[in-house]
Amino acid sequence: MVRFNLFGFPVTIEPFFWLLCAVIAFAGMPPSGGPEVLALGLTKAVVLFTAILLHELGHALAYKRFGSPHAAITIHGMGGLCTGSGHFTPKQKISISFAGPLVNIILAGVGFAAMKLLPAESSSLPYVAASTLFIFNAFVAALNLLPILPMDGGRIAEQLLGPRRIRTVAIIGIVTAVLAAAFSWLSFSFLILPFLFLYFAYQNFQILQRSGRGRF
Numbered sequence: 378m379v380r381f382n383l384f385g386f387p388v389t390i391e392p393f394f395w396l397l398c399a400v401i402a403f404a405g406m407p408p409s410g411g412p413e414v415l416a417l418g419l420t421k422a423v424v425l426f427t428a429i430l431l432h433e434l435g436h437a438l439a440y441k442r443f444g445s446p447h448a449a450i451t452i453h454g455m456g457g458l459c460t461g462s463g464h465f466t467p468k469q470k471i472s473i474s475f476a477g478p479l480v481n482i483i484l485a486g487v488g489f490a491a492m493k494l495l496p497a498e499s500s501s502l503p504y505v506a507a508s509t510l511f512i513f514n515a516f517v518a519a520l521n522l523l524p525i526l527p528m529d530g531g532r533i534a535e536q537l538l539g540p541r542r543i544r545t546v547a548i549i550g551i552v553t554a555v556l557a558a559a560f561s562w563l564s565f566s567f568l569i570l571p572f573l574f575l576y577f578a579y580q581n582f583q584i585l586q587r588s589g590r591g592r593f
């Protein structure tokens with residue numbers, strides 16, 4: 378377990394995160410790779426770590442902005458989590474949820490701009506760093522904005538529709554998660570994603586069951 382403070386927020390990194398980093402960074406790399414493959418993999422790992430950490434820092438800064446300065450960040454085997462406490466208005470909750478993906482949208486923009494400025498050589502480390510910065514951050518932003526609880530997009534949908542529409546939010550979550558599982562099964566070789574989405578679909582189904590037969 379690695380622990381440190383970032384701008385006053387305690388950060389914990391669980392060991393399984395390094396496994397996720399290694400799988401994503403070195404997937405598809407030639408097994409006989411030398412120093413160049415290692416440099417590319419490490420670059421991808423650093424960009425992934427930065428994308429997830431700064432996403433959570435975005436949530437933490439938003440918590441602080443709305444009067445909750447003691448948010449804590451955990452980076453785990455499935456991504457990250459930022460926990461804060463306090464009473465917030467629906468608008469503030471939406472801002473806190475959106476602050477994480479917003480950081481990734483900005484970083485993706487920086488990566489895209491750098492790609493345009495650098496000569497397009499797939500083997501050059503700066504170009505790979507820029508394209509990875511763009512792709513990873515665009516992916517993290519899009520993934521988190523899907524309207525599936527407990528992800529940021531699901532929390533935003535929950536606030537937009539209001540607490541009386543929790544069944545609608547859960548149904549949207551189930552449909553989106555099943556479609557996303559099918560899409561990621563067909564599109565990516567990274568097999569964790571379909572199972573993660575099916576798990577989210579199950580979680581949203583449980584929310585639907587718990588919410589009883591209220592209005593939606």
Ligand SMILES: [Zn+2]
Pocket residue numbers: 432433436474477478521529
């Ligand atoms: Zn988030």
